[in-house]
Amino acid sequence: MSGEHLDYAVVIPTTGRPSLGALLRALDTDSGPAPREVVVVDDRPEPGPPLDLPETALPCAVVRSGGRGPAAARNEGWRRVDAEWVVFLDDDVVPGPLWRKSLVGDLDVPPDVAGCQGTITVPLPGSRRPTDWERGTAGLADAWWITADMAYRREVLERCGGFDERFRRAFREDADLALRVQATGHRLVTGSRATEHPVRAAGFFASVRAQAGNADNAIMRRKHGTRWRRRIGEGPGRTRRHLATTVAGLTAALAACGRGRRWRTTAKAAAAVWLALTAEFATRRIAPGPRAPGELARMLVTSVLIPPAACWHRLRGEWRTARAGQRKPAAVLFDRDDTLVHDVPYNGDPAQVRPKRGVRAALDRLRVDGVPIGVVSNQSGVARGLLTEDDLAAVNAEVRRQLGPFDTWQCCVHGEDDGCDCRKPAPGLVERAAADLGVPPGECVVIGDTGADVAAATAAGARAVLVPTDRTRPEEITDALLTAEVAPTVEDAVARMLGRTT
Incomplete structure (x- = not known):
């Protein structure tokens, strides 16, 4: 890959920290190939004054994400660019002087490589031993696939649905994406470009507050196993x-609090165990450090508070994931017209494709959770001579362009009197989609807007969800209420499949 042909964009989520300016200036002074675009995603919860960005020659755009966390901010960024590669940088890192030049070699990789991580360095004080917090930050240098500096092929991000927005902190969302990307059969590698990650200032109880990440560990266990x-x-x-x-x-x-010798004996024994475990934890944290009075005080106090804080957040996370832990479907299959896109009768014009509101977000939820998705659609306009198969292919390609990739696409081009077994309400399309995905039809969900969608799902043994539109007949809704399920929107139907609320 030559530098002139390196097609990449940079996405930087930020809450407006001053370090953002140093990052952009470092990125600007490099003489390597410039990014097609730099998207700075302002993730401050409330609109405030404009971000204080330095003047650079970089093609820079600022977008807002509403304070929903770094995972949502990164999704907001990469979906706005069309480059082949998307490089994610945290707003507190400093790219090295040859970062852009090195990126050319880093991204000159075989097609099976979906992502490339930069080499992270953490500067530590040379005049003393590092503190516990500094050692924790230094661990980023050996961490795998962290988005402090991580490049992904955009098409793979689209295939996987991007980052899981349930991760609201800057913690585990990058590891989750890496595991999902590798599950698609792609490799992740480490490149030669150098990025410095300075140690941020931390308050006395920073390590205690960091225990909130244990709730995200519960999500990781639920999604990726023990x-x-x-x-x-x-x-x-x-x-x-x-x-x-x-x-x-x-x-x-x-x-x-109890009375009697037995209670006192139990209290003493338990207190001895607590003291021994707490002392071991504190000693482990204090021994490598500078052992200054302030650091000793911090280690002693936080070593007492961290275990219960960690347990509380882990239990909180497990409770939340258990409440949302119903079994995911093996696949979700969608009708096309008036379910995914607004219905244009016998449409053969890609310019008339308009996705329905909220559908892209719903599809990305399924992609993030690793649920295969497909389309099962009657297209009798081909049999009627109202459009050609090339027209149909062009419209379907535009649907994919606007809504992202699907794992299977099954269309029936026959007419009502052709006697085929695929035209809904027959089960053929559902059965073919399930066979293409290698899953049992009975473990699939079909979401559509007509009684024919419900009937096809029922005939194939699949679960059916009707999402009514203006063309859905009242009797179809009544029948669905008795034999299947009814949801007001595709977003609501998908949330129900995943055990969540919209």
Whole structure:
């Protein structure tokens, strides 16, 4: 890949930190090929004064994402660009002086490579040992697939639906995407471009607040199984030790309220266990550090608070994921006209394709959760001579361009009197889609706007959800209420499939 042909965009989510200016200036001074566009995503919850951006020669655009977190901000950014590659940078990193030049070689990779991570360096003080917080930040240098500097092929982001927006913090959303990308059969590699990640200032209780990420660990376990840590290059963590420490502390506190020798004995034993576990944790954190008075005080206090905080957030995360933990469908199949796009009778003109509101977001939810999606559509206009198969292919291609890729696409081009087994309400389209995806029809969901969609799903043994439109007959809605399900929108239907609310 030559520098002139490197087609990439840069996406930077930000909450307006001053470090953003240093990043943009560093990116601007490089002499390598410039990005097609730099999208700065303003993720501040409330509209404020415009971001203070330095003057550069970079083609820079600013968009807002409404304070929904870095995962949503990155999605907002990459969906606005058309470049072959999207490079995500955090707003507190500084690209090296040869970053753009090195990117050319980094992205000159085989087609099976979907992503390339930059080489992260964390500057640490040379005059003393690093603090616990500084060592934690230094761990980013060895972390896998972090979006401090991570490039992805845009087509793979589209295939996977981008980042899972349930991750509201800057934590685990990058690892989740990496695992989903690798599940599609693609590889991820590390490049040679250098990016510096300075250590941010941290308050006294920063390490305690960071325990909120344990709620996101619950999502990772639910989505990727119990060995997800190993798959992203991490050790086993301290969840079990934190749980043992918390249980010992609670037991000691409760037993101390009881009367009698047995309660006192229990309280003393539990307190001894709590003290031993807490001392081990504190010692592990203090030993490598500078051992200055302020750092010692921070380590002692936070070592007491971290175990119960970690357990609380993990339980909170497990509760939330359990409430949303109904079994996902093996695949979701959609009718096309008046379900995915506004109906234009016998449409053969791609210019008339208009997606229905909220459909793209619903499809991306399914892609993020790894649920295969497909289209099952009657297109008798071909048999009637009102459009050609080339016209149909062009319209379907435009639907894919606007709504993203589908895993299977099944159309019936026959007329009502042709006696085929595929035209809905016959089950053929549903059965063919399931066979193409390699899943049982009975584990699929069909979402459509007519009684024929419901009947086809029922005949194939699939679950049916009717999303009524103006052309849906009242009796079709009544029948669906008795034999299937009815949802007001495609978004609501998909949320129901995934056990969530819209």
